[in-house]
Amino acid sequence: MAHAAPRTRLTDQRRTGTPDVFSERVHAMARLGTPVVLGLIFGYWAAANARRGGPITGWNLLLGFLSAAAFIVVYLALQAIAPRLPRELHAAAWGVFTACAVGFLISQSDESVLRSAWLGLVAGAGVFGLLFYRYYSREDTEQRRTPQG
Known part of the structure; x- marks a missing residue:
């Protein structure tokens, strides 16, 4: 009867047993690239909403680039600070x-301030609920975070 040879534990495996297929360099690039790409999309979206189908102006471009820059800066700051917070504040x-x-x-479109605030609150509450569940389910019994969460 044939038996499988014992497998050595790989150094890049997490406690879950799944291999990490990307190198540390790829993870570092994605950690910086994700906020930049999302920020550029956010800036374009804000500028497109503000011009309401009209011509592209210098002020519209300025709004787009400033929105993108603000999004990227806040995202990177949150990415650096949030993991040190307790799970409730991290999700919040x-x-x-x-x-x-x-x-x-x-708010950049023709919608009212109340509608933009309401939709923002609904989206934020959804993200809070999703992330709170994720962070809560990945803690061990001593309330410490596991490596993947």
Whole structure:
């Protein structure tokens, strides 16, 4: 009867047993590239909402680039600070960031301030609930975070 040879534990495996297929360099690039790409999309979206189908102007470009820069800076700051927070504040920080971003995008269109605030709050509450569940389910019994969460 044939038996499988014992497998050596790989150094890049997490406690879950799944291999990490990307190198540390790829993770570092994605950690910086994700906020930049999302920020550029956010800036374009804000500028497109503000011009309401009209011509592209210098002020419209300025709004887009400033919105993108603000989004990137806040995202990177939150990415650096939030993991040190307890799970409730960690989830709340990302929820507030999402609520502000969605509310700002909606406010650039012809919608009322109340509608933009309401939609921002709904989006932020959804992100808070999702992330709170994720962070809560990945803690061990001593309330410490596991490596993947």
